[in-house]
Amino acid sequence: MFTNLYVGNLPWGTTEQELMNLFSQYGEVSSVKIITDRETGRSRGFGFVEMESGAEDALKLDGTELEGRGLKVNHARPKKY
Numbered sequence: 001m002f003t004n005l006y007v008g009n010l011p012w013g014t015t016e017q018e019l020m021n022l023f024s025q026y027g028e029v030s031s032v033k034i035i036t037d038r039e040t041g042r043s044r045g046f047g048f049v050e051m052e053s054g055a056e057d058a059l060k061l062d063g064t065e066l067e068g069r070g071l072k073v074n075h076a077r078p079k080k081y
Contacts, residue, residue: 002030003055008046008072009032019049022061027054048076 007019016032023029034047051058055075062073 002050002052005049005051005055006046006059006072007049007061009069010043010045010047010071011015011067011069012043012045014043014066016047019047022048022066023058024037026058028052030059036044039049046072065079 005023010019014034016034019032019034020029023032028051029049030052031050032047035044036042037044049058059075061071062064064071064073
């Protein structure tokens with residue numbers, strides 16, 4: 001069972017690999033996606049981390065500082081269609 005986590009307040013220069021490294025300390029990460037602006041390609045400051053294991057432990061990253069910004073980490077809400 002996979003758990004999808006929302007990660008907000010990301011520093012603009014954060015890469016998907018950096019998020020993968022950060023979250024893999026807590027369990028197996030199956031995918032990472034930083035959401036970007038369609039026109040500029042720049043980060044919108046949030047993304048999603050899908051974890052196979054350790055998601056509950058990874059929630060402890062909420063409030064952790066990354067490049068001077070406090071991360072917001074919580075369960076992602078299901079996508080509305």
